[in-house]
Amino acid sequence: MEKKEAANWSFLDVYFVLDIIEKVVIGYLFVAIVMRVLPQMQDNRAIIDGLLLISEGAAAFLILTRRPTRNASLRLFDWTVTAIGTLFPLLVTPSAAAPLAPLLLCFLTMSLGFLLQISAKLVLRRSFGLVPANRGVKIGGPYRFVRHPMYAGYLLTHVGFFLAHPSFWNFAIYATALAAQCLRLLAEERLLKEDPAYAAFMTKTRYRLVPFVF
Secondary structure, eight states: OHHHHHHTOOOOHHHHHHHHHHHHHHHHHHHHHHHHHGTTTTTHHHHHHHHHHHHHHHHHHHHHHHHSOOOOOOHHHHHHHHHHHHHHGGOOOSSSSSOSHHHHHHHHHHHHHHHHHHHHHHHGGGGGGGOOOOOOOSSSSSGGGGOHHHHHHHHHHHHHHHHHHHOOHOOOOHHHHHHHHHHHHHHHHHHHTTHHHHHHHHHOOOSSSTTTOO
């Protein structure tokens, strides 16, 4: 069935075009953040910067290799919050300001976030994507604790990097991205809850992003 569906993709297919645009933009911005961060990885925060690149690189890799779908939302609002939530974090930059927390704490926070992201991505595999879509309901691993563990992992990674590299620019970028991610996950749930399997999953895993909070 998947082979037959894949054979039907064409350059005139709106989903195919959007998929290509999505991958090109992600690839470009990831290369840009690597070129922006690498030259500044010279002080004791280099390990923090390297972990950020690994985290963003893992997300970029899965986006570039994931399977396309025709079940993705075509709503402008969904695409807007997805773009902000996904692309904005690629615009952060190392700061010369002193860290707001011990670098060990920043590293541990980012490491925990990265491990959470990876565990969620291993469950999703090639079902991972950006715009709200039903690429199959996944409920194992970290999805037993929160409904959106990948976004929770991003949040921890972003907090750790900001504490190590505080600046008004980075704060504005991450705050805007978080707001967009919250709207994005709500849009995802609006689409996914039409699937009985996901509706049942929502009753078992109560919290979306942060246990006992949201």
